[in-house]
Amino acid sequence: MESDFIALDGVEKVFDVRRRTGRLRREKTRVRAVDGISFTVPRGEMVGYIGPNGAGKSTTIKMLTGILTPSGGRVRVAGIDPARERTRLARHIGVVFGQRTTLWWDLPLRDSYRLMHRMYRIPDDRFKANMARCVEQLDLGELLDVPVRQLSLGQRMRGDIAAALLHDPEVLYLDEPTIGLDVISKAKVRDFLRDLNAERGTTVLLTTHDLTDIEQLCKRVMVIDHGRLVYDGALAGLHEVGESERTLVVDLERELPPVEVAGARVLKVEGPRQWLAFPASVSAAPLVAAVAQRYPLVDLSVREPDIEAVIAKMYADRSAL
Amino acid sequence: MAEVEAGTEAEATQATAAAGTGEAGTGGVGEKLGAVGQLRAGIRAYRMIAAMWIRSTMAYRASFAMAAFGNFAATGLDFVGILLMFSHVDALGGYTLPEVAFLYGTAGAAFGLADLVMGSMDRLGRRVRDGTLDTLLVRPVPVLAQIAADRFALRRLGRVTQGLLVLGYALVVLDIAWTPLKVLLVPVMILSGAVIFASVFVAGAAFQFWAQDASEVQNSFTYGGTTMLQYPPTVFAKDLVRGVTFVLPLAFVNWIPALYVLDLPYPLDLPSWFAFLPPVVAGVCCVPAGAAWRVGLRSYRSTGS
Numbered sequence: 001m002e003s004d005f006i007a008l009d010g011v012e013k014v015f016d017v018r019r020r021t022g023r024l025r026r027e028k029t030r031v032r033a034v035d036g037i038s039f040t041v042p043r044g045e046m047v048g049y050i051g052p053n054g055a056g057k058s059t060t061i062k063m064l065t066g067i068l069t070p071s072g073g074r075v076r077v078a079g080i081d082p083a084r085e086r087t088r089l090a091r092h093i094g095v096v097f098g099q100r101t102t103l104w105w106d107l108p109l110r111d112s113y114r115l116m117h118r119m120y121r122i123p124d125d126r127f128k129a130n131m132a133r134c135v136e137q138l139d140l141g142e143l144l145d146v147p148v149r150q151l152s153l154g155q156r157m158r159g160d161i162a163a164a165l166l167h168d169p170e171v172l173y174l175d176e177p178t179i180g181l182d183v184i185s186k187a188k189v190r191d192f193l194r195d196l197n198a199e200r201g202t203t204v205l206l207t208t209h210d211l212t213d214i215e216q217l218c219k220r221v222m223v224i225d226h227g228r229l230v231y232d233g234a235l236a237g238l239h240e241v242g243e244s245e246r247t248l249v250v251d252l253e254r255e256l257p258p259v260e261v262a263g264a265r266v267l268k269v270e271g272p273r274q275w276l277a278f279p280a281s282v283s284a285a286p287l288v289a290a291v292a293q294r295y296p297l298v299d300l301s302v303r304e305p306d307i308e309a310v311i312a313k314m315y316a317d318r319s320a321l
Numbered sequence: 322m323a324e325v326e327a328g329t330e331a332e333a334t335q336a337t338a339a340a341g342t343g344e345a346g347t348g349g350v351g352e353k354l355g356a357v358g359q360l361r362a363g364i365r366a367y368r369m370i371a372a373m374w375i376r377s378t379m380a381y382r383a384s385f386a387m388a389a390f391g392n393f394a395a396t397g398l399d400f401v402g403i404l405l406m407f408s409h410v411d412a413l414g415g416y417t418l419p420e421v422a423f424l425y426g427t428a429g430a431a432f433g434l435a436d437l438v439m440g441s442m443d444r445l446g447r448r449v450r451d452g453t454l455d456t457l458l459v460r461p462v463p464v465l466a467q468i469a470a471d472r473f474a475l476r477r478l479g480r481v482t483q484g485l486l487v488l489g490y491a492l493v494v495l496d497i498a499w500t501p502l503k504v505l506l507v508p509v510m511i512l513s514g515a516v517i518f519a520s521v522f523v524a525g526a527a528f529q530f531w532a533q534d535a536s537e538v539q540n541s542f543t544y545g546g547t548t549m550l551q552y553p554p555t556v557f558a559k560d561l562v563r564g565v566t567f568v569l570p571l572a573f574v575n576w577i578p579a580l581y582v583l584d585l586p587y588p589l590d591l592p593s594w595f596a597f598l599p600p601v602v603a604g605v606c607c608v609p610a611g612a613a614w615r616v617g618l619r620s621y622r623s624t625g626s
Contacts, residue, residue: 015624067458069622083622090461102456106377118369119462147380 004076005043005203006064006171010036011073013059013227033059035227036073043170044201046193048214048235051224052315057207060224061173064205065095078170091120094164098176101160103148109159110144113166120167127166134162137192154185161189165196172196174206178213190216211311225315244305244313245277248287253296261290272298280305359463366462370470378474385476392479396433400425400487403551414555419494420583421553426488427507427575428550431514432543433481439519441472442526443540446533449621458622465614468526495583503582506596513599514574518543520603520610521569527610530617546571554580554588562588573602 013034021027034056041047051057062068063075066086075082080089103112117127135141138158143151151159157177164172174193178186194217196202208214214221214235221238223231231238238244248264251273258266259274264287267275278287284302291297378385403425407418416424445468448454457467497503525539546565554562554576566572566589580587581596 062455065459067455067622069619071623086458087461087463090459093459095456095459097456100453100456104373104377106380107373111373111376115369115373119366119460 003042004040005078006041007076009038009074011063011075012036012071013063014071032227037229039222039229039232041203043203045220046197046204046218048218048221049205049207050221055224056227057224061175065093065173091167092170094169094172096160096164096174096177098179101156102163103159105149106147108145108147112163116163116166122167130166134165137195138162154181157181157189171203176208177206178210193217238310244280244310246280246305247303248276248278248284249301250274250291250297251299253298259291259295261287263287363463363466366466367470370467371473374473375475389476389479392476393483396480396483414553416553419491422487422491423495423583424553424575424579425551426484426491427511427579428547429484430481430488431511431574432518432547433484434515435518435522437477437481439469439522440477442468442522443536444471445526446529446536449530450533464618497582506578506582510575510578510599513603516603517574517606520606523610524613527613527617530621550575559588570602573599
């Protein structure tokens with residue numbers, strides 16, 4: 001139960017998409033939005049769930065929250081079958097849809113929280129304590145009496161996150177929680193989520209297009225593409241899977257023709273500075289030694305591959321298949 | 322606080338209308354609760370959400386006042402049309418003005434009540450299209466109650482009020498040989514009629530899980546049906562009367578019980594105990610409406626659109 005707090009076993013979701021092909025004729029095509037996904041998430045883990053648009057991220061989240069019924073396989077969240085006991089599950093989970101607010105547009109923020117208080121039947125003392133914590137950590141104090149329609153996007157997102165947490169959910173699903181936010185708001189949201197996970201042990205599953213979210217928050221990342229899990233592991237491991245390359249930047253004493261060493265290729269030459277690419281999976285040390293031995297080396301630095309580029313490459317490789 | 326109290330009033334009407342439709346509630350998710358528990362959960366959620374909408378509309382008091390007045394005036398003009406007609410003729414289909422007013426008032430009040438409680442259900446299609454229905458599905462309360470309370474608008478009281486005023490006029494002017502049964506039948510037919518209309522609202526909304534623009538179809542049954550019931554059954558073709566008696570039983574909203582109260586003959590040859598069937602018919606209507614809702618919600622949850 002603790003290690004498979006969230007458990008998916010061969011989960012599938014098949015949609016029949018009808019398309020009009022003629023005046024009356026309609027063609028039915030089957031789309032496997034989620035095509036046999038299995039994973040488990042232990043209690044208290046914070047996992048990033050990423051993939052290109054239409055990969056099946058949202059469909060997975062909808063099955064985990066009980067909105068959609070899987071076509072096949074088995075889903076359990078906190079021991080509950082989401083599709084069969086959706087309303088019971090609702091008390092155990094918090095959901096933040098990045099682009100759809102659940103707050104009451106024309107009413108002060110405080111009123112939305114009051115509704116949550118009553119709708120989830122949150123005991124008064126717990127509600128007070130949770131409110132106080134959210135207000136402090138999400139910096140909501142001055143916003144409570146402001147109608148939601150007057151809040152900025154970042155303020156509203158913080159308000160939405162608080163609304164999803166007042167009933168002490170054990171799992172928090174976040175769908176694009178930082179989309180459209182400015183740098184400061186993003187930082188605030190990330191800090192809050194990190195603290196929430198560390199202090200309260202809330203299990204967090206977040207989908208995002210912003211890989212900085214993942215880098216800063218999640219030790220584990222799952223990549224989904226065409227409805228299948230193509231990677232599940234540490235963020236660092238993505239590099240090996242994605243066959244990414246690191247870059248060695250060398251500053252030589254003077255302008256020289258491109259460096260020639262085994263195991264690396266020159267990307268760019270700019271005066272005395274040269275950029276060499278080498279596989280991320282091998283050590284930089286022998287390469288540096290080889291360069292230093294044969295060239296007048298002044299300075300050097302190693303650049304880690306851009307995670308974004310790695311994932312883009314992964315997607316590209318898969319769709320080429 | 323005034324708004325919150327108004328919300329509790331609305332709950333009283335919900336209790337009656339939802340008595341029929343709410344039970345079929347949430348698409349089989351609350352098995353553990355049982356029908357009664359689910360109905361209570363639904364009513365509770367309805368009250369909370371309706372109160373929030375009332376508070377929301379009160380944020381724009383002036384526009385609320387204008388909308389409420391407009392609603393009252395628009396429905397009122399409707400009756401003015403009938404008055405104008407009677408300024409030229411003495412009877413319509415063999416009915417006097419007070420008798421037509423009785424039909425008008427009972428149909429108007431019943432529909433107004435259903436419209437007040439369930440009237441925004443035709444927004445379901447929009448919620449399906451823009452995906453905001455999903456935000457309701459992750460809450461621990463019945464979806465039907467949340468959808469029924471969506472955009473709850475007190476201004477719809479205008480229609481109920483107008484219907485009741487016309488009914489009041491009819492009751493004062495008409496010379497009815499009152500019996501206890503007849504006295505009882507008047508509120509019973511209004512409440513049963515509201516439940517029958519509410520069933521149509523629910524079934525119509527359920528249809529929008531498949532066809533998101535189908536609200537017009539539903540409106541033709543609800544708004545169109547009311548307009549029809551406001552006139553004597555004698556002015557309509559017999560086949561149409563048969564249709565609303567045996568197929569879509571709108572005739573039980575007021576025609577059949579009202580003609581018993583008025584001691585007038587129904588165009589079809591029906592036994593007189595048919596007049597007391599409205600509560601039964603209302604209860605029966607809730608079954609297919611509830612089933613349609615469940616099937617619709619299940620279909621949404623398996624297709625996501």
